[in-house]
Amino acid sequence: MTKPVSNCPNCGARIIFQWSSSVQTVCEYCKSILVRTDVDLTKVGQVADLPQDSSPIQINTQGQFANNSFVVAGRILYEFEQGGWNEWHIVMNDGTSAWLSDAQNDYGISKPLPAANLPAAAQIQVGQQQIWNGQNYTVSVITPANYRGVQGELPFQYWDKTVVTLVDLRSNTRKFATLDYSDEQPALYLGEFVEFDDLRLKNLRTFEGW
């Protein structure tokens, strides 16, 4: 599989896409946020330096999930009252993409599920029950989060946010759901919590003294 190659319209650096379906990327040299159009890349913004965070995962970390290997291609960094968390955009070797979230070293992998009739943000309350794919989920927390930045490749345009509302739903199993109210239309992600060891991650960040 040849990876799409292009040049940064801002600084001219080579941009290599890990994933052919990536819509957005960040030039690792000049930090321009670049969006793919039909023919080339357009600079839509600039990433401020990401705050120092503490995820052991980084771009190009590799791992395994459900008999599929994956590589980390990008991320969105959020921040809320109790700290920050990362949604790492992972590209599976079957060509699909998913999200590996790391919230205070609790890991989960989720995928978007196209669903109609999702509840509006105003209708959501903690303790509410929802059923998707035959699984019961309970709203556990509604988090107003700050969008802090992006890195690498993303499957959609995501760069002009400030405050977003995310709703976490838990279940009696390891399955969880997230309702994302970043855009006009809510988006649903279904996922499951995973153990760090089960992901068999390689190319992790190192921590001094550990």
Next chain:
Amino acid sequence: MGTGAPTSGAPPKPEVKALQCPKCGAAIELRSFGHAVSVVCSGCHSILDAKDPNLQILQEFQRITADVAPLIPLGTRGKIRGTDFEIIGYQRRSTTVEGIDYSWSEYVLFNPYKGFRYLTEYNGHWNDVTVCKEVPILDPRLESTSFSSANYLGEVYKHFQTSGAKTTSVLGEFPWQVRVGEAAVVTDFIHPPRVLSREKSTEEVSWSLGEYMYGRDVWSAFHLPGSPPAAVGVFENQPSPASTDVKKTWAAFAGFVFFLLLLLVAFDLASQKDIALNASYTLKPGEPKGEASFVTDVFELKGRTSDVELTTSTNVNNAWIYLNYALINQDTGEAWDFGREMSYYHGYDGDGSWSEGSANDTVTIPTIPSGHYYLRIEPESESGHPQIVYQVVVKRDVPVLRIYGVGLLALLIPAIIITWRSMGFERARWSESDHPPAPILQREDN
């Protein structure tokens, strides 16, 4: 990093940040690489906002709140379930039950890859605690303080206690907004050695799972000097030293009973049960002493030293006969003397028919060596008795059931003792709960 500098593959190296307390100027160490939400100044014990580069003061105290010293110092590293964790935070919490304050310790443990874990300690009892990812299922019929049980990963946890917990002092850093005075309602459900805790604050409900740890295991995990404080009493999820043994003991008991039955059958089959002597004699009517004494034919008792069963069958009918036996070894002259009485009476009176005694008798003489033997028999009856015919049968190597009974008892007694001890442990456990057991002896009067 300035723009233009390639940064891929070389993220900034995190390290223990050196910061200063805005109140007292003491150095503040952050050990959890940006995970900390609150950090406590080790000098003035002010609680600081670890997310704020200026470490804004969130809570300060007129006097030092914490005169407590954690048993495991902050910064200590230890191995829990194969992973290194560092103690980064400590809080003392307390609850008041029936006017008495109970305090316990909670340690925050951190690993940059695996995240957070907790250790709790009360009176020398430790628990290794993780936050639940799956939400336990509560009995839906009950609410708030009166949950009876919770189901977690297919196992039933029994409600143990619901109490209010208050944070009384804090040290180090925390991945949440910690405050002294913070209150929560803690509901514990147990399935020893595990405890499932539901913690409800004004903002949220969280669940955690603890597994009992012995102080000695904590001490060796963290390479601590000396020995851990002795555990006082029985803790809610402390594994009973006997409870695993109770089932095992009874399973072993059942196994042994089966084994005994096998032995019994095997020995019964293997027993010779040879009839060594079978002879009939008559005591003539009217002769109280009969023929005085006489001896039987010589018979051989074969095989290993074992028991001999002597059965006497008579035709006594409203009469009695007393037989004075001596089993004599022809070769050595050794003799075993014993007397047997057979009496059988019956009749009819106002209450109906009655009978007493038996015309037959069996006696076992243990450990008789092999050899040639004869019996000397001295019959006796009352004067004027009718003719009494009696048959004497001598059998060799008859299985004795009594030893099986003794074996059974020898196994039953320890099983009962272990069960009793386990029950005592469970009583001690539950006496500290919201569901204390009823006293063993309930007084009828009142």
